Amino acid sequence: MTYGDAEFGFELLACRWAELAWPPDERRDSAVFVSRQLGTQKRRWDTIVVECDPEGFAARAQFGEDALDSDLLHVVRNAPAEWTYYRDALPHPGYPWRYVREAIHRAAARGVVEKRKQGNRIEIRRVAPYPDWVRRIVAIENKPDLDASAARALSAQLEHDVETALADEVWVATAATGASVEPALLEDLPVDVGILTLDFSRGVVADAADVVWHPSTLDVASDSDAFDADEKADRRLEIAERAYGKGWRSFHETMRPDCRGFELRREGRALVPWCATKECGQTAAQCSGSCAEFSPEPPQWRTGGWPIEGGPGKGIKQLLEGRREWVRERETE
Template identity: 35%
Template sequence: MTEFAFELELCATLEERRDGIVARQLGGSVADPGGRVLDVVCVEPGPAFDERVAITPASIPDAAIESDVGPGRARYWKDAFDCHPETARRATERAVDIGFFERERHNGRDYVRQVARYPDWFDRLVGIENKPDLGRPGDLESQLRTDVSLGLVDEVILATESYVTRAHLNRIPEEVGVWRVRRRRDDRPAIEVVREPTSLPADDWGVELLEERPGRTDVEVVSPAAKARARRRLAERAYGKGWRTFDLPACRTCRPDESSGATLPYCEWAGRVVDAATVCGPACGGYDPGDEPAVDLEAERERRTPWEGDPAGKRRRQAGLDRFGEP
């Protein structure tokens, strides 16, 4: 199985068996943005998860969350941000567009307020590294060592199809859990827990590996505050993005496959789930142009998870609330 197909089938399985949010291909670094990408992230619900669901289906910009815009008296948008004006303007517009801010006009100026106080909505974050074939590990050991030393997520797990030997376990940090994912007779994935993960100190200092060269390793120490902000960004990105970030191609050979419990792009010519964005098209020997399958992936996500694609929101309906000031 390709790593792409393995990842989608694992996401479908986790979505079916765990509470919260499952997402894929998210940045997992702090000091070096983009330096580490987590294959799968599971966001476990916190005490106010339902409040977050009610606000917006999209990721809320971090600048908007950190701003001094509150749910009480509306504020002039420029006075509420401690960042570059262009960054503030983009965050303001995006927050208004997705329903986290509501806008008022006073004397020709834009004033904004939050529709609701930002909630404490997520608990633990679990990062999963997918490596179907341990015979082709690539940078696996270095990636997992970085995940453990940084401690951005609460647990790190390696998921594989390979038979896991003692030699494999000895080559990766002992804090990393290991799953062997295999197909059952009903063609659904089964997860065998080879080793349980150890909880990481996500609220403590972390060390991020930046670059390794012969005789030298560059690292950066990351503060608990920086990790907390990065964890919130990671959770928000996961909430808005989910894992259905793939295309179903306009090809008669590719059909929506629901054997994993969710719709996946299965190519009958190739005999597997395919990444349509990279392998489908006229250059493919099995390409047969046709209409794109009528599948609503957002509706499927809403049906199978607590995420809501069109929540009622919390926009104020009463007039004159700003006279009460900040609560």
């Protein structure tokens, strides 16, 4: 198959495989949600797999499909069962209370807490207890062609991941070569990092992966050089929330599905972006309004009755967003 830009296309296929078949070589007993291009200010991972408590994951759905940022989490997680003045209900956030009031207004507008005014005081009440829904976070770096130079470039980043231990496990996913000893095993990677080889010659199928090196389980509950244990727990939850809100199909937000050449091509059980004009896979950098081949959909496509609102580009967005919702619903059943 053709990946277009190898790393981007491989990343999308790896995300779809993880959605189907994570964890590798084990029976799934957690709800699983996959996202891409997430992390902290200093580190961004290609793929994030969030393993969730199924009941907790279902309870998380009560707070809507969008992510809760750190300010909203402060309000939602500490909101009381009975009406209480917000300063009595919430621990001091470490920043001015006016920002907390802004977060309360945002939370109430989204329906994730209730608020009322009693005299000059704002009182809040929870709509439901915020669940303990995240079991584990797995970080995956995708390098389809893991040669010596790519391994050297990755090594420092992976060492950082192991030392900070924000993720429970860290993996490198690379394209299978079929060699008796996979080249990735011979590269200088940290021993705590797992190595996964993926064969997408048949597209994305559940048995496309082989584990050639198992990772260590990192100590996410203890202090590290970068974070103390409490700060680490908060960061992990924020990452999980962003993953929940974003998913991995959000590539349409940085590409141009409204171009008449934009298509989705099936690769096994995955749908990936394809440029019919150039006859190749594409990336967000290539698929933009500045592309010399960009050709916007004609107006009649957008009013011709399919889909009911918008043209094919709108339909592609609805399809990808619908699939993200389907995965959420499937994992709560």
